[in-house]
Amino acid sequence: MFVLDTAEMPWDPVKANTRTGKISRKFIREGELTPGVGYTSDLVKYHDGHGVFTAPRHRHNFDQIRLTLSGETDYGYEQIAGPGDATFFPAGAYYGPERFEAAEIFLLQWSPDWVTREQSDAAYAELANTGQFKDGFYVSVDDDGQEVRKDGTNAVWEAVNGKPLVIPSPKYQQPIVMRPEGFDWSKKSDGVDVKELGHFTDEDLNVVSYRWSDDAALRLSAERTQILWIGSGAMSLDGRRLGANTILFSDFGETHDLYGMESGEATCIGLPVSA
Numbered sequence: 001m002f003v004l005d006t007a008e009m010p011w012d013p014v015k016a017n018t019r020t021g022k023i024s025r026k027f028i029r030e031g032e033l034t035p036g037v038g039y040t041s042d043l044v045k046y047h048d049g050h051g052v053f054t055a056p057r058h059r060h061n062f063d064q065i066r067l068t069l070s071g072e073t074d075y076g077y078e079q080i081a082g083p084g085d086a087t088f089f090p091a092g093a094y095y096g097p098e099r100f101e102a103a104e105i106f107l108l109q110w111s112p113d114w115v116t117r118e119q120s121d122a123a124y125a126e127l128a129n130t131g132q133f134k135d136g137f138y139v140s141v142d143d144d145g146q147e148v149r150k151d152g153t154n155a156v157w158e159a160v161n162g163k164p165l166v167i168p169s170p171k172y173q174q175p176i177v178m179r180p181e182g183f184d185w186s187k188k189s190d191g192v193d194v195k196e197l198g199h200f201t202d203e204d205l206n207v208v209s210y211r212w213s214d215d216a217a218l219r220l221s222a223e224r225t226q227i228l229w230i231g232s233g234a235m236s237l238d239g240r241r242l243g244a245n246t247i248l249f250s251d252f253g254e255t256h257d258l259y260g261m262e263s264g265e266a267t268c269i270g271l272p273v274s275a
Contacts, residue, residue: 001237001248001249001250001251001254001256002029002248002249002251003237003240003242003246003247003248003249004028004029004246004247004248005242005243005245005246006026006028006043006245006246006247007243007244007245007246009026009043010026011024011025011026011045012024012025012026012027013025016120016121016124016125017133018124018133018136018138018152018153018155018156019053019054019055019133019136019152020053020054020055020135020136021046021047021051021052021053021054021100022046022047022050022051022053023044023045023046023047023053024044024045024047025042025043025044025045026042026043026045027042027117028041028042028043028106028247029041029249030116030117033110033225033252033271033272034252036112037110037111037112037114038110038111038112038114038115038116039108039109039110039111039114040108040109040110040114040116040117041106041107041108041109041227042106042107043069043104043105043106043107044104044105044106044107045103045104046071046073046100046101046102046103046104046105047101047102048101048102052099052100052101053098053099053100053101054097054098054099054135054136055096055097055098055136056096056097056135056136056137056151057076057094057095057096057097058094058095058096058136058151058153058154059092059093059094059095059151059167059170060089060091060092060151060153060154060167061091061092061111061113061154061157061165061166061167061168062091062109062110062111062113062114063088063089063090063091063109063110063111063205064087064088064089064107064108064109064110065086065087065088065089065107065108065205065207065269066081066086066087066089066105066106066107066108067085067086067105067106067229067267068081068082068083068084068085068086068087068103068104068105069083069104069105069106069231070083070102070103070104071083071100071101071102071103071104072100072101072103073087073098073100073103073105074098074099074100075087075095075096075098075175075177076095076096076097076098077174079095079174079175079177080177081177082179084179084180084181084231084267085177085178085179085180086177086178086180086197086198086207086267086269087175087176087177087178088172088175088176088178088198088200088205088207089175090170090171090172090175090176090200090201091111091167091168091170091171092167092168092169092170092171093170093172093173093174093175094174095174095175106229106247108227108269110271113157113161115156115157115160115161119160120156120160123156123159123160124156126159127140127155127156127159133152136151136152137149137150137151137152137155138150138151138152138155138156171200171201171202172200176198176200178197178198178207180195180197180209180267183195183196183197183209185211188210188218189216189217189218190216190217191212191213191214191215191216191217191260192210192211192212192213192216192217192218192260193210193211193212194208194209194210194211195208195209196208197209201272203272203273204270204272204273205269205270205271205272206269206270207267207268207269207270208267208268208270209265209266209267209268210228210265210266210267210268211263211264211265212233212235212260212263212264212265213260213263214260214261214262214263215259215260216259216260217257217258217259217260218235218257218258218259218260219255219256219257219258220248220250220254220255220256220257220258220268221255222252222253222254222255223252223273224252224270224271224272224273225249225250225251225252225270225271226249226250226268226269226270226271227247227248227249227250227268227269227271228247228248228250228258228266228267228268229247229266229267229268229269230242230243230244230245230246230247230248230264230266231244231245231264231265231266231267232244232264232265233260233261233262233263233264233265234260234261234262234264235258235259235260235261235264235266236258236259236260236261237256237257237258237259241261242258243262244264252271
C-alpha cells in the first residue's frame with residue numbers, strides 16, 4: 001500500500017525536458033508492477049503564455065494512462081480531454097501533435113522495457129553533449145555530417161539501452177479518450193456507485209469512476225494493482241483520512257477496505273492482470 005497527499009507537495013521544474021514549453025512535476029512513484037514490468041507516475045503541470053507545451057506527432061514502446069485534472073489536453077486530430085477525462089495511450093499508437101496550455105494531469109506509464117527516472121536524466125545529460133533537444137526531437141549529426149532527428153523520449157530510451165528502439169504493433173490504432181460525463185452511474189454496493197469507463201487489451205486494463213456516500217465501504221481487491229485518485233470528498237483507510245488530491249496504490253496481492261467520510265468521487269485504474 002502506498003498513499004500520498006499530493007496537495008501539500010511542491011511543484012518541481014522539469015529540467016530534463018525532451019519537449020518544448022515549461023513543465024513542472026510532482027513525482028509520485030516508480031518501481032515494478034511485477035518482475036520485469038516497470039512503471040513511473042507523476043502529476044504534471046503545463047504552463048501558459050510563453051511556456052505552452054507542444055510535441056510533434058509521435059509514438060512510444062510503452063502504455064500510458066493520463067487523467068486530465070484541470071484545463072484541456074489536446075492530443076491532436078480532435079482528441080481533446082477535459083477535466084475528469086481519462087485517456088489510454090496504447091504502446092505503438094501514434095498521437096499528436098500535442099498542445100497543452102495551463103493544464104494538469106496524472107501521468108502513468110509502464111512497459112517491460114521501462115527506463116527509470118534516474119536513467120532518463122543521466123541519458124538526457126549525456127545526449128545534450130552531442131546534440132540538442134529541439135521542438136520535441138533530439139537533433140544530432142551523423143558521421144557523414146547529415147542531420148539526424150529522433151523523437152526526444154525515444155532517443156533517451158536508445159541511449160539507456162544501447163540499441164535501436166523497436167516500436168510494437170499497437171493493439172488499438174489511436175488513443176482512447178474516456179468521458180465520464182457520458183456514462184450513467186450504476187450501483188456497485190450499498191452507498192457506492194460505479195461508472196465502467198473501459199476495459200482494454202487482452203490483459204484487461206480497466207478504468208472506472210466511483211461515487212460514495214458517508215459510511216459506504218469500497219474494497220480494493222488483490223487480483224491486480226489498483227491506483228485510486230480521489231477527486232472530491234474523503235475516505236478513511238485504517239483510521240487515516242484520505243481527502244481530495246490523495247493518490248493510493250493498492251498493490252497486487254493486497255486487499256484494502258476504504259470507508260466514506262465525506263461523499264465524493266474518485267477515478268480508479270486497474271492495471272493489467274498479467275502485469
